[in-house]
Amino acid sequence: MAKSEVSSGRAACRDGTRIVQHLFPRMQLDELLEELQARLEAVLTARDGVHALLEAVVSIGRDLEIETVLRRIVEAAISLVDCRYGALGVIGADGKLAQFIPVGLSEEEIARIAEWPHGRGLLGLLIDKPHALRLDEIQDAEESYGFPEGHPPMHGFLGVPIKIRDEVFGNLYLTEKNGGRQFDEQDELIITALATAAGVAIENARLYEESRRREEWLDASGEIARELLSGMPTADAMRFLVSRTRHMAGASVAAVAVPDAAGVTMMVSASDGNDELTGLRVPVDRSLVGKVYTTGEPIIVNMLQGIDESAPLVERLPGGPAVLIPLGAEQVRGVVVVAKDPGSTPFASEVVRMLQQFAYQAALVLELADARHRAEQFGLVDDRARIARDLHDVVIQRLFANAMTLISVVRLVDQPDVARRVEQTVDDLDVTIRQIRSTVFALQTAGTGAEGDGLRSRITEISQNAVAQLGFTPAVRFEGLVDTDVPAGMAEDVAAVVQESLANVVRHAHANKVDVALSVTQSELRLVVADDGVGIGDGTRRSGLANLSERARRLGGKCDVRSADGGGTVIEWTASL
Missing domain, CATH: 3.30.450.40 (GAF domain)
Incomplete structure (x- = not known):
């Protein structure tokens, strides 16, 4: 190899090394920047989560009505972890779910669910072990019972207990995180923090309701005491x-x-x-x-x-x-x-105690009112006895003396018209004396406890009840031991006869006056109901009169219905004693 080639190769290697050395720090810097960016995004997400949590805490604490507070807790939890369904289960004294508040289900979806949650299975696990529970798949849990018929499918699950001081009030259930995601550790931390704030909000709502109910209880107790004692x-x-x-x-x-x-x-x-x-x-x-x-x-x-x-x-x-x-x-x-x-x-136990106190106080006031009524009745009995004595000893004796005087005068009168007038006056005085004696007897027996139960009172009550239909008050007269000598069974028939007779007057007679007279002797009861109406026509229905006749026949008597001399109808009903 030529020397020039070797030299050029060495130069190329030095250049490549410099390039690698130049690129490597840049790649590390990119990784660091990406990691920093991810951490910044996590911090921002956490900040947003904290802000959302604070807003949720403020939202659930804004209202003091317990039902509203519970629903807002579920709605806030769904919003914080971005899931579809949520619910809050209130634990009762028996350890089961006494109340279940779902959010995310429509009324139609709720109606399709065959069985409402009772606190068994996975929900019961949170009741038995009040700790946060997070699952990726509900069906994989050993405690899962499955879903009842009509229940929508659910997969991911997050459950957190809600405590008020050391007492477990209920559990917060969340499921189906949007986007097919799973609940993570941050979701659990946020919902746990929300549950802590929810316990405070629920306690405040409870205290508010307790104070409001206590005020209502005091007002109601005072009002019922005033009304009853008045x-x-x-x-x-x-x-x-x-x-x-x-x-x-x-x-x-x-x-x-x-x-x-x-x-x-x-x-x-x-x-x-x-x-x-x-x-x-x-x-x-x-x-x-x-x-x-x-x-x-x-x-x-x-x-x-x-x-x-x-x-x-x-x-x-x-x-x-x-x-x-x-x-x-x-x-x-x-x-x-x-x-x-x-x-x-x-x-709640506070509500039960308040209701008990109110019921006890109401019973005490009722007892005081009864005692006051009895005292008034005793005073009324004394007044009636005094009036009865005065009527018997003074009024009746004077009327009787006047009648005897008039009878002696009749013998000295030569004019027939004057004699008839005097005799008529004596007859009127005799009727008046009998009426006063009947009144005296009623006053005397009223204090023996027979008032309201005796035949006199029943007939008087029937007559008073007919006033609205008649437009006037019937005249009622008693003679004899009506309340003591008439058997209970016969008294029922007599009251029914009076009721039917007055009803006939209302429907058919168009009368302006009705007289009811009941007399009792040792052997016979005699009832006469007379009116001044239109009388008995041919088209009058006789079914009611047939009932009267049947009652009289069964008691050994008879019923006679006839037209009065001056117009109107007279019903004379008798029974054997």
């Missing part, structure tokens, strides 16, 4: 009680059931949220309401829908959380029932 009827007080209870508890339906005299059944005396419940009867045996009444202990149910009970009250209540509270402490007067719709938040 004379509010018990029926109106029960309606007020269930209305305020439902509002304070945030429930869908509230009702109060009271026992009958024998303590065998409970009847719903008032309801709010579902008027069809009023009047329902529930057996004391084998029913939740009866158990609370007999034991005096409240019952809390996280899901009423699965309760195995055939009582009509439970069947008509919403299937969500429910609380049954005794009305009264030492002496239970009834049972207050409040219920929510399925999927609602269970009743």
Whole structure:
């Protein structure tokens, strides 16, 4: 090889070495720049994530309504990790999901799901072990039960517990990260931080609701005390009680059931949220309401829908959380029932305590009102006895003396017209004396506990109820031992006859006056209903009168329907005693 060629080769090698040495530092610099750029992008992403997290924390803490706060937590979590579905499960006292709040599913998709989550399988794992859980594929987990029919497909999963102080309130579930990506460690850190802030927001919402309910409870307690002690009827007080209870508890339906005299059944005396419940009867045996009444202990149910009970009250209540509270402490007067719709938040222990205090206070006020009413009744009995004595000892004696004087005067009168007038006056005085005696007897028996239960009171009540249809008040007169000598079965028939007779007057008579006279002797009961209407026409339906005749025949009496001398109709109904 020539010397010149060797020299040129060495020169070329030196140039290549210089080129490689020149390019190598530049490649390292590019790699460093790319790494720096990646780290800057990570820092920017982390910064954006922190900003988004702070905005989410502010968003969920902006509202103090617990239901709104829970939904905002799920919506914020979905936005932070960019996924499609999210949910928040509230853990009940039984360790299962008492409430499940989904976000990302439409109403149609929710309706297609065959079974709602209860807290089993993968969801139950988070309940049993409250730690963050991240999976790339849900179906690969050993605890996975699979999805119920109608459930949309889901793959990636991220679950984080939400704690309030040391208590696990519930779990936050996220799935299906957009773009087919998987949840990473940064997503877990962000959602864990959000869950911590969510616990604070939920605690604040709870405290706010507790203070608001406490204020409502104080207002309601004061109001029911004022109304009852000022004379509010018990029926109106029960309606007020269930209305305020439902509002304070945030429930869908509230009702109060009271026992009958024998303590065998409970009847719903008032309801709010579902008027069809009023009047329902529930057996004391084998029913939740009866158990609370007999034991005096409240019952809390996280899901009423699965309760195995055939009582009509439970069947008509919403299937969500429910609380049954005794009305009264030492002496239970009834049972207050409040219920929510399925999927609602269970009743917190603070709410249950507040409802118990309100029910106890309401029962105490009812007892005070009853005591006051009894005291007033005793005073009324004394007044009635005094009036009865005055009527008997003074008024009747004077009328009787005047009647005797007029009778003696008739013998001295020569003019027939004057004598007839005097005799008519004596007859009127005799009728007046009988009416006053009937009134005296009613006043005397009113204080013996027969008021409201006796035949006199029932006929008087029937007559008063007919005033609106008649346009005037029927004249009612009693004679004899109406409340004591008439058997209970016969009293039912007599009341029915009075009801039917007055109904006939309303429908057919067009009368301006009705007289109802009931007299009782040792052997016979005689009822006369007379009106001054149009009388009985040929086209008058006789089915009602046939019923009256059948009742009289069955009791050994008869029913006579005739036209009055001055116009109108007279029904004379008798029964054998």
